[in-house]
Amino acid sequence: MSFMKDISLLVKNNFLSGIDVLSRRAAQITVEIQQGERTNYNKVLDLSSGDLHRGGIKPITFVRQVLAACFYPALLEDDSLPLDVKQRAKILLSECDGGSIGSYTDSSGIAKIKLCVSQYITRRDGGVPSSPDNIFIKSGSQTALMIMLKLLIRSKDSCQTGVLIPVPTYASFTLALEEQGAAIIPYHLCEEQGWTLHVEELRKALLTGRKTCNPVALYICNPGNPTGHIQSRKSIEEVIRFAAEERLFILADEVYQSCVYGDDTEFYSYKKVLSEMGSTISSTVELASFNSVSKGFMGECGLRGGYVELVNLDPAVREYAQRLFSTRSCPPVIGQIALDLMADPPKPGDPSFPTFSEEAQSIKNMICKNTGRIQEVFSELPGISCQPLKAGFFVFPCLHFPPKAIKWAKKRQMEPDMLYCLHLLEETGLHVRPGCEYGQRKDSHHIRLFVATQQDIMEDALQRLKTFHMRFMKEFS
């Protein structure tokens, strides 16, 4: 039977290093296709990462026009660009030293853009004040998060610093924590209840963690990656109360805040909820909230722009944070400008507004349609269950493998979902990620699929997945 073709061996021989086996194999297959060595499919479909443009989504025109004009100011005289594009580019250039985006900026970002971001936050949170002094722009939210970890993790203590992180969570964050010398304290999200975060789970994890390390921070990803869930206001309140009781610093990764689907679903920021919990709590719980230009509908991952807002930091700690943020080189000016455009997009009445809102809406519609199709296809397939997608860019369905499939994987010393993903890639060209990379309950298995891709690509992907999955389940039943 074809599944016995030993991919595990292929993996071991070709990918000695073990770094991202799947991605390397996908790249190899692409070369094989180009060289005519593959006939069963003509293209690798990549639903492995949260990258809108890779998934065929066109960039937002307003964003690209402003950026092009900033690069090449001769375009400011060009009649084909809308007036608001040219005005915005002029304002932004006037904030750059020497009128050039090629100049260094302040290492925490251009003052005007920090102000723009703080105003966006105030609007988002219905008036809760935000100060540009607490905004630090870096080349992506992950870079800002790494600096915060650097601040929180004390490498010289005899007792390791602990950070509570959800299971599942995205792999690069776990790697970064390990690299910085933190002890990872996992807490499980409740899949059966749509990946809900239960405070009892946090408490249990903390108690266990305290036996071996010094827990100082609680990392939250809301909306969730890879889980596609979003926390309710009540759930956030409970988490904040817990953090207050246990004196934990909250790291709130809120990069998917603008990607929320369904009428009954609303994003509440940790900062907003915190601000309404009474002064004992609202003025004491330390919080860092992250956002990015990569994960909204702009999807400008390659520009590298993100920020952190710091709330309630002890003045001495804040001073040290400022120092850490300022010893690093300035964030890419282009990423900063993209943040400005994200925080202050065209408004009704602006020349660019109709196109802008149409483009943004069509991306949202596309994701909703994709999600509907995914649920439809999954509901017909044996051995797959999937929590509804409420927000973000991913679904994380559970695969209920037959015992024979598990045994087959065990024999090859690989995780069953990894082996599933490798075979799926090998046989259909569809590249998705295995749950074992994100962490999951013992003996449960998942895959992660990117949903924000063109509908025809999604349809193609679902057909490949369906064909493969049916054959797989039959083979091992």
Added chain:
Amino acid sequence: MSFMKDISLLVKNNFLSGIDVLSRRAAQITVEIQQGERTNYNKVLDLSSGDLHRGGIKPITFVRQVLAACFYPALLEDDSLPLDVKQRAKILLSECDGGSIGSYTDSSGIAKIKLCVSQYITRRDGGVPSSPDNIFIKSGSQTALMIMLKLLIRSKDSCQTGVLIPVPTYASFTLALEEQGAAIIPYHLCEEQGWTLHVEELRKALLTGRKTCNPVALYICNPGNPTGHIQSRKSIEEVIRFAAEERLFILADEVYQSCVYGDDTEFYSYKKVLSEMGSTISSTVELASFNSVSKGFMGECGLRGGYVELVNLDPAVREYAQRLFSTRSCPPVIGQIALDLMADPPKPGDPSFPTFSEEAQSIKNMICKNTGRIQEVFSELPGISCQPLKAGFFVFPCLHFPPKAIKWAKKRQMEPDMLYCLHLLEETGLHVRPGCEYGQRKDSHHIRLFVATQQDIMEDALQRLKTFHMRFMKEFS
């Protein structure tokens, strides 16, 4: 006397944090000018950092046209852009997933651009082979350097990891070393001989260092910042031989490699010299060489693009390096593209070549003229001596303060050159950096001036410096 106006007090009251006192004061003064509170000068002249565009230099047109077209591909249909610009933009876009520079790339950079960089290196070094597999692109050479430090510095050893660094060296590097937990082992450059690097000095420093830490790496900045010197081929050979004997990893910061002035001056890369020293040495000495789009004549600091080339790394170490480089998010795509354009600029015959070469040459001419004027003015001033500028963006003249000036500073518990710079800024609006930030021999004092600025700005700056300096020397004589 006016110098007794107590700036030290002003500093202590207003800049409690101590982070970059001068820059903050410069920003305050700019606000004071805008609010009409200053009448003695109408503008702060900033010669504090190595930023071409801030200094009024226009970006290279070819670079900006390609970048604008990459951002907004509608421009590919625009007749006003030269053909080679459009061709290059098309090629680069075809290397981006989904044809968008908004997509993530490989975390060490786009393969085609790494190839382009390696070909540039091979040409630069007269045929010494370079492989794209050894090139890692990051958001600036400093980011790449930080990752290499992370690789070399073992935080858990009982004995601190030591890194040899020149005195003077730029302050942010020293801070970064401290932050990463390295022990700094200073070696002095010989100012009297044009900031020559003597191997005996390295040997002395290493011996001292070995008493308290475990020295593993030797950091070289060639051409030098802030010193403006360039190493001879012979000097580089001596350093490499020393590193071979003492088993030190060479970190060669070569970001000013394209900024070399004077007919008798040539840049030799550490890699080229190493390759010609016989196989015992050429195949064993471990080397990392850094370069950037910020420091050449493109001066695109704000785009954030740089790379490191690794040479002779032990396979296990290389594997770990690969891992460190790949766990971080991808470098800004725009910075990568700028690297491609730097490594492969327009050639004779290309439509963009005439403008490109004229722009590059005019920047070089401007720097040479500025350097001439600086030497002229300094030679007339009492108490200043300055080594000739051979390369890079800075001069680092020595200030011979009268004893009364030293006493005056001591009374205020400040470094004399810091106090000099603060008064220079306060009274003339000229912002330069004090030698104490870079390290200098005991009882010697310097300032660092950026030279790659428009000639009228440089003339204005020299007049301000001259007036102030004469008054200062008179006051304290």
